[in-house]
Every structure is written in structure tokens, then in C-alpha cells.
Amino acid sequence: MATGIYERHARACRSHSGGRCNCEPSYEAKVGGREDRQSRTFPTYTAAAAWQREVQALKREGKVTSRQTVQEAWEAWIAGARAGTIRTRSGDAYKPAAVRSYEASMRLRVLPEFGHRTLATVTREQLQQFVDLLVEGHAPTTVECTMLPLRRMYHRALTRGQVQVNPTAGLELPRARGGRDRIASPKEAAKLLAALEVGDRVIWAAAMYAGLRRGELRALRGRCVDLANGVIRVEKGWDAIEGEIETKGHNKRRVPIPTVLRDYLTEHKARNDYAPEALVFGEAGRPFRGETLLTRAYTRWKDAGLDRITLHECRHTYASLMIAAGTNAKALSTYMGHASVAFTYDRYGHLMPGNEDQAASLLDAYLERETTAV
Template sequence: MPIYPYEKNGKEHWYYAFEVKDADGKRKTIKKRGFDGKTKARKAEAEAKVTWERGSYIDPSKVTLGEYITKWLENKRDISLETRSTNEGHLRNHILPIIGSIQLQKVSVSDIEKLIESLYDKGLADGTVRKVYNLVNTCFKVATKKELLIKNPFDLLEKGDKPKKGKAKFDYWTTDEVKHFFKVLDHRQRIMFVLAIRCGMRRSEICGLRWKDINFSNKSLSIIQTLRPQQGLKIGTKSSASSRSIALSETVIIELQRHRKLILEERLACDEYQDNDLVVCQPNGLPVSLGNFDKFWKRIIKNTGMRYIKFHELRHTCASLLLSAGVHPKVVKELLGHSSISITIDTYTHLMPNMQLDAVNTLDKMLN
């Protein structure tokens, strides 16, 4: 059997190679490397021969990047439905139109540079550019590891040509703006905005919150369930740090009790009420529609006459107001459910200029 050993990084690997004739009678060699065992190589060779004889064999050297990365993404199992949907969007909108038709083995450094340039030309945020870049780079790393490529073109990029990790930019409302917002806001889902601004909760956490997750006696709530665009209601959170307990102020307790009264009235009035125990729900008890959420938020902005910020930036508003008031970053980190305090500090460091001054002044008082 045409199975051959070779050495790579001090370890023995195997490859198969066999000759065939194409439709024109020309001889060609079918070859594949990267097997860590002789048995695996022999089994793969047998499958390749059967596939060739059936006429469905695809020469690895002829596979385009678009064909390979699409198949690779389809077979990827270690990502959530939301991440998969996002990646498919990046693939469809940004990757395939620029370099998708190039043969995988012929993608060059200049092609990668062209992709990066096209992303910036579209005016995409630095974070989005890096996500697209990392998606393609990871795909090429896998292809290189499987020895479909001799060299990963990403490794040849100059450091200055790689997308830089830009600092996240966000907007938030001031104290006066928040006061005005709640003064003019008149909506059955008012509690949604109360939880976002006063508790720093994410949209998925607010829309998945159940009444049984709230302890009115202890004035706290627990983040246990979330509502996701692709997965719907799901037990579990974004990360282990996101699963947390949040203390509730007297104002939030009053708002929750007022909202609970409304929900009980709607339940009695609706003959086909579907009780999911949700705090934020439609009048019939079903979860809110995340597909129309942006339009819903823009209507709220229009009806209240507020300066536009993204709904997620209500969470930033909560953090910004707390830090500006001198609350310790560790407390804010725990409230928001960040995985580490460095994320909190890196994101909001520009809001804490007085903290350092307060620290040195305190030291002055101690030593003088």
C-alpha cells in the first residue's frame, strides 16, 4: 500500500499517495499528509480511492477558500448559535466577496492585506475588523495544521499591517438625562429600562428574568436565565461571571412591585395567557421579540425626545454614573458581571481620573 512515513517537529507522521488517470487520460497523483498513525493514513487513502472512483473526488489543490471556510464553519461545533450566525454574516458580507474565489493554496499575503483594507474601507468598527480577521486566520491555522497548506499567509503579515486592537467606544447618558428620561417615560415595559440603568443588566438578562429569580425579602435578584436571539429562553448566562446576584435599591423594588401588579392584571384579562413567569414579556406572557428590538428602542427614543444611544449603552450609563460617583471598580465589576476587573478598568478608565488624585491626597493626609 502506498503509505509513507515522514518526520515533522521530531515526530513520525504518515501520508498517502496514489496515481489515477483523469477524464483526459492524464496521470495525476492524489496525495495527503498529516496523519499521526499508519492505520489512519491507510483508511483515509481507501476512502479517497472510493470517492475518486465514484467521480466525486475534489482535489485539495483546487478547493477555493470560500468552499473550504464554508465547510469548516459548518463542521465547527464549539460555538453558540449566536456566534455561528454572526460568523456566517461575516463570511457572506465581508470574506467571500473579496477572497472567496481564490484557491485555498494560492491565497497570498497581498490577498489578506486586500481583505483587511476592504474592511476598513467599509467603515467597520475596529472590533468587527478584528473578528473577521481572526475568523479567517483561525481557519488558515486549521488548514495549515492539517497540512493542506505549507505556510499560513497570516504568519507573513507585517505586525503593522495586522488590525490593531482599538479601544471600545461607547456613549452614555448623564445624570440629568437619566432623570429626564424616567420623568417623561410612559410605557408598560418601563421596568426594562429601570433594570438596565439602575442594575446594569444586559438585554438578554432582563428579558430572561423570572419572578422566582427575585427575592423581595432580601432585596436581590439572581441572573439564572437569559433570552437569546437564536436559542430563545435558556438556563445559563454569557459566562460564569455573568451568573450573579444583584442587590436591589428601594426604588427598583417599588418599580418591580408596580410592574408585577400590571402583569397580574394582564394575566387575568387574557384567556390564552402563557405563563413563563417572565418579568418582561408580551401582554400574553410570551417572551418579547428580539427581532424587532432595535425598532422598539428607537420608538422609545423618539417618544421621549432623548439623545440617541444604543440600548446596550444604558448598561454603560449605569457603570459610568457609579464610577463617576467614586464607587470602587470591583463593585461595578461584580454588578455588571464582567469576567475580570481589568475589563471594567480598561473600559471605563477615562471616567476615573479623580480616583488617583483622591488616593494621593489620602496618602498625604496619612503621612502629614
């Protein structure tokens, strides 16, 4: 019998007492040493030997699969994401909020089901069944967010040779229905701001007329608001747990201050006289509380009979206003802090002018200028 293949008999088999075997023995094949040992049991010696040869060949090629469990692999992955050694596809560190979201999804739904399994034994079919069960009691976005960290973990395992197949590839996930794409018109934006408490207007105006994200608004410091030159320097973001963090994508940027926003910021500065290192929109030295701000705003808008808007939808409104004003995609991408112009086109391309008639008219006008020039 080949080395590493062992004949296993039933407990009641006579062979244990020196007699003739009266059971159907199985065959356990083992490969590797103490640190990387793999074993598997088969009903026949031939099957055990074939598996052993296959694993040994994979091992020689550096493709042997890992004995690591999903739980162990996840703990290693999330520790790396937390430390910044495991990064996003664009090379950025994972945001603290994203790490917490991943941890919650895995802890609540994935690990109870698959945590004890080794990475290589989880199949696509099993994961698809898991997804189908999730769909019955969860929203499509919840299902997608549940599978995302698992997909990230398996992608890393595949690139490191820990598994030969990524079982999360090709899963059929439910499509989330598009939510409302709330964008305020110029007149509506003015009405929404006018209905707010005086002290809250400047925060919403900075979101509406400069496109700052909530975390960027919370982290904005006095030295970053240059009223003399009409520029806001966006340098930091704010996380609810970690505090001050890098901006999304580590993209520091300069955003122009339009006159309508300058008026709000000038009034706010005169009323608060914050120091260069102080938070512009701080409350007792701490960033404003987003939930409290929303509650006050929603109450005011309801009383005024206005359709409410979120801070992030104010950012969409900013993009819409800038496009309507004629800002080109490259400049808008910079002001919004997007990773690329392509993302700006994907997100806001439907708002940008450029139908066939207009394109033809622009070309006609250009050709006429060039061909008639003396």
C-alpha cells in the first residue's frame, strides 16, 4: 500500500482482534506534514490514491489548497483591512465604517453558516442556496452587502493560491430597485434652506452649493474655508467611531465657493468667530450630530410642506446645478472628489447635455467657423 494511505475498518470488524476482515474498509489518504496536512477518506483504495496524486501534483506546482477555515480566513482578512495592509481594488485603505459594516454582515449571517468550513470545501451551489434563503427575508441591498465581504475574502484567497476556485464568482444576486434620485431645483433649494433654523442653514448650504459629504462637513476646520479667495479646501473626513480620517480615496481637493454660499459662510463666521483649527460646524468643540441635524430639518420641512432631502441628496443637487451651469465633467469630478471622470459620467452622465441634435449643432457651428475664417 502506498505511503500515506491507510486502511480503516469498522469498529466491529474482526480484523481488530486478529481475525479476517468482515467489513467494507475505507481508505484514508494523507498529504503533507504537520503544518499543511490534508486528509480525505474514500471507499476504495484507487480513489484514495488518485486524490493523493492530484494533491501532491498541485503542491509541487504551488497550488495546494488551504486547510484554513472560513472563520480563520475572515479574521485574517478583517485584521488586515483594519490595519490598512489589505486595501481596496483602487489601492485605498478601507474606511472604518466599511470595516464595521463588513464585520456585522459576516458575524450575523455568514459565519454562523460557513465559519467552521474550510475555504476549499465551500461550493458555489451552497452559496447560491444561501443567497436564495437570504432573499426570502432580506432586502436586495442587504443580500448584496452580506456577500460583498465574503467575495473580497475569497478573491484574496484565490490570488494567494489558498483556493483553486472562487465560489462567490457568478452568484445570482437580487437586483436592488433604484431608490429615489432626489434632486432639488434652484428655487426649491432656496426654499428648503429658508425653512431651516438659522444655525443649520449654513451646513445644508455647504452640502447643496459645494457638494461636501457629511463626514467632510463634520471635519471641516476654519483654516480650510478661504473666503478671501473663494475656496474650500477639503482635507479630512469624519468617522463616528474613529474620529478624523482621510477623505474618501485620500483625495484632497479645492472647491469653489459661489456667492450664495459665501453669504451663508460669512454670516456663520461673524456669528461664531471660530479659530483656524476649530471645527467650522462644531458644537461645543465636537462635530455636529447628523441625526439631530436631520431631525430638526425634517420637522421644519414637514411644517413648511416641503419634500425633505438628505445631505447626500444635497450633494447630488450640487452636481445637477453645476452641470446645468455648464461645468465640464473633468472639473465636476475634481470638485466632487471622485476617483475618476469615468465615475462622474457613470453617476451623472444622464444629467449632462449632449443629445444627438445638440452634438450635430455644435459640430456644424465649429465647421462653419473654421471654413469661413479668413
